[in-house]
Amino acid sequence: MASILFSEITIAAxxxxxxxxxxxxxxxxxxxxDRRKDKRLASxxxxxxxxxxxxxxxxxxxxxxxxxxxxxxxxxxxxxxDEKITLRLRLERAGLKITTKTYWILSCVCGAVVGVFIFxxxxxxxxxxxAGVIGAFVGxxxxxxxxxxxxxKRRQNKFLRELANxxxxxxxxxxxxxxxxxxxxxxxxESPEPICSEFKEVVEQQRVGIPLGEALDRMANRVPLxxxxxxxxxxxxxxxxxxxxSEALGNLSSVLRDRVKMQMKVQALSSEAKASTMVLGSxxxxxxxxxxxxxxxxxxxxxxxxxxxxIVAAGIISMTCGILMMKKMINFKY
Numbered sequence: 001m002a003s004i005l006f007s008e009i010t011i012a013a014x015x016x017x018x019x020x021x022x023x024x025x026x027x028x029x030x031x032x033x034d035r036r037k038d039k040r041l042a043s044x045x046x047x048x049x050x051x052x053x054x055x056x057x058x059x060x061x062x063x064x065x066x067x068x069x070x071x072x073x074x075x076x077x078x079x080x081x082d083e084k085i086t087l088r089l090r091l092e093r094a095g096l097k098i099t100t101k102t103y104w105i106l107s108c109v110c111g112a113v114v115g116v117f118i119f120x121x122x123x124x125x126x127x128x129x130x131a132g133v134i135g136a137f138v139g140x141x142x143x144x145x146x147x148x149x150x151x152x153k154r155r156q157n158k159f160l161r162e163l164a165n166x167x168x169x170x171x172x173x174x175x176x177x178x179x180x181x182x183x184x185x186x187x188x189x190e191s192p193e194p195i196c197s198e199f200k201e202v203v204e205q206q207r208v209g210i211p212l213g214e215a216l217d218r219m220a221n222r223v224p225l226x227x228x229x230x231x232x233x234x235x236x237x238x239x240x241x242x243x244x245x246s247e248a249l250g251n252l253s254s255v256l257r258d259r260v261k262m263q264m265k266v267q268a269l270s271s272e273a274k275a276s277t278m279v280l281g282s283x284x285x286x287x288x289x290x291x292x293x294x295x296x297x298x299x300x301x302x303x304x305x306x307x308x309x310x311i312v313a314a315g316i317i318s319m320t321c322g323i324l325m326m327k328k329m330i331n332f333k334y
Contacts, residue, residue, distance in 0.1 A: 092222050094151040107144040114139030162195045164256040167249045174246045273330040281323045
């Protein structure tokens with residue numbers, strides 16, 4: 001009887017030890033914090049891997065953007081070397097609705113007016129004739145080209161400021177189900193100049209049977225900007241191979257807006273230097289004019305003697321060099 005009782009107690013003790021061991025094995029990780037440690041370690045490792053993946057994606061996007069920008073720049077440089085810019089194309093880029101014949105007539109009139117004005121203003125004999133001829137040459141070949149270049153730059157800046165809004169119109173239209181041609185017609189009807197006239201030209205060329213890619217190439221020829229070239233490339237690829245046009249144009253629109261913000265910031269930061277340049281550049285002629293109005297006999301030797309003419313020429317050259325150098329210092333590329 002005692003041996004049976006002892007065996008039962010032994011079996012019960014072993015069973016209790018087994019149950020205690022199983023309970024310890026199950027509850028030990030929970031009580032010791034190992035599971036919490038493993039979870040925290042896994043979360044930290046996962047967060048680090050996600051950060052690395054995000055950083056790798058950003059680096060890839062930056063590399064692709066830089067590669068696209070370099071490719072566009074290379075294409076533009078190659079195209080500018082290969083193509084010959086005619087006078088007709090220059091007038092189209094400036095938005096001037098005149099013929100080349102009218103341009104040369106106006107240039108000759110401008111040269112005649114400048115030459116006669118300089119000839120009448122000077123009193124010296126030989127210098128009078130030479131200055132008149134130089135003034136006429138500048139009036140025919142210099143001033144009209146300068147005016148066309150300024151008009152072209154002004155028109156391109158206006159086009160670039162409104163291009164982001166036009167791309168937003170295309171993005172919203174494509175997302176809502178409108179075809180691309182209808183989006184271009186909306187831009188041609190409702191956008192301000194010069195966006196309106198350029199896209200209207202694209203729409204009219206499509207109506208006479210010219211493909212959209214070729215019409216956009218002609219627009220990029222009239223508005224030689226990298227952003228317009230990129231728009232042409234994106235639409236051309238989408239027309240031939242397909243792709244997410246709305247996403248690509250949306251990204252380009254955001255890039256254009258960031259560039260405009262950067263341009264405004266650069267203008268604000270460089271406004272003080274520009275004001276200093278204007279004050280320093282206008283100071284010598286302003287002082288000369290005041291001296292002429294107060295005591296003309298004191299300053300007239302600068303204009304009626306050869307030594308004075310040399311001094312005035314040296315002053316003009318030095319002031320021009322200084323102004324150009326200051327302009328170069330405040331001209332930032334962004």
